[in-house]
Amino acid sequence: MPHTIASLFDAMWQDYIVQCPSADKIHQLLEHDGEIINDHVAFRTFNLPEVGLDKLAQHFIALGYEAKGEYAFKQKKLFARHFEHPSPTAPKVFISELLLEQCSDSLQQVAKSLVAQLKVDAVADKDFLYSGQQWQVSTATYQALQQESEYAAWLAAFGYRANHFTVNVNQLPQFSHLGDVNTALKQAGFPLNQAGGEIKGSPQVLLEQSSTLADKINVNFVDGVLQIPACFYEFAQRYPMADGNLYSGFVAASADKIFESTDAR
Numbered sequence: 001m002p003h004t005i006a007s008l009f010d011a012m013w014q015d016y017i018v019q020c021p022s023a024d025k026i027h028q029l030l031e032h033d034g035e036i037i038n039d040h041v042a043f044r045t046f047n048l049p050e051v052g053l054d055k056l057a058q059h060f061i062a063l064g065y066e067a068k069g070e071y072a073f074k075q076k077k078l079f080a081r082h083f084e085h086p087s088p089t090a091p092k093v094f095i096s097e098l099l100l101e102q103c104s105d106s107l108q109q110v111a112k113s114l115v116a117q118l119k120v121d122a123v124a125d126k127d128f129l130y131s132g133q134q135w136q137v138s139t140a141t142y143q144a145l146q147q148e149s150e151y152a153a154w155l156a157a158f159g160y161r162a163n164h165f166t167v168n169v170n171q172l173p174q175f176s177h178l179g180d181v182n183t184a185l186k187q188a189g190f191p192l193n194q195a196g197g198e199i200k201g202s203p204q205v206l207l208e209q210s211s212t213l214a215d216k217i218n219v220n221f222v223d224g225v226l227q228i229p230a231c232f233y234e235f236a237q238r239y240p241m242a243d244g245n246l247y248s249g250f251v252a253a254s255a256d257k258i259f260e261s262t263d264a265r
């Protein structure tokens with residue numbers, strides 16, 4: 001049976017909380033006072049024809065999602081798009097891709113060799129968006145990628161899965177501001193990503209965001225195991241536009257810092 005929005009997000013969540021056990025704990029903590037609504041999830045990929053942003057997006061387009069904003073991250077050599085569904089309860093989707101033609105020859109070769117290991121048209125599989133690392137990669141390759149692009153290294157290690165889920169802070173009954181959520185998280189012992197400040201964005205840009213630092217988990221490589229940053233949890237508070245509707249886009253300067261939630265540390 002093809003996925004519904006609910007079954008797809010549920011399958012992605014089940015995979016995600018294995019990569020980010022903190023998210024499961026935080027979810028339980030916040031859920032105490034009511035249901036948690038997801039603002040968005042995010043995916044990463046290489047801009048190769050087999051697995052580019054548009055290919056990943058097909059899964060969401062098939063469920064009625066529409067392409068919305070575009071974002072460029074010059075220094076990180078990324079391009080991204082976000083997708084929304086007409087149903088207001090469906091989470092938004094943020095998909096980025098690494099622009100390989102701007103990367104070194106060696107990084108391009110690694111990316112191509114990883115993607116070449118996927119089975120033909122793997123991207124079309126019902127399970128692709130929570131399939132994880134479906135290729136063989138060595139610890140040396142992971143570490144070499146990290147020198148050039150943390151994003152590429154993360155993708156090589158974790159493959160295709162939700163990189164983060166995001167709590168819709170507007171819908172949390174017991175918190176009126178993101179800062180109070182952050183305080184509660186820190187009190188409970190969850191370290192937050194401080195890159196660009198604990199809260200990225202502002203009411204002026206209509207979006208405030210914060211995120212945990214990615215949980216470090218053991219990942220199997222062909223030649224051994226490394227304990228490395230996996231997935232993280234994000235928190236987003238949206239503000240109304242002039243027409244009274246909440247801003248539904250992203251803010252590139254803030255997103256640039258959210259990416260760093262998975263950096264080595």
Ligand code: OOG
Nearest residue numbers: 042094163254255258259
């Ligand atoms: C995506 C980072 C951007 C946001 O909410 O601005 C983002 C990523 O880390 O893959 O999710």
Ligand code: NI
Nearest residue numbers: 042166234258
């Ligand atoms: Ni995000």
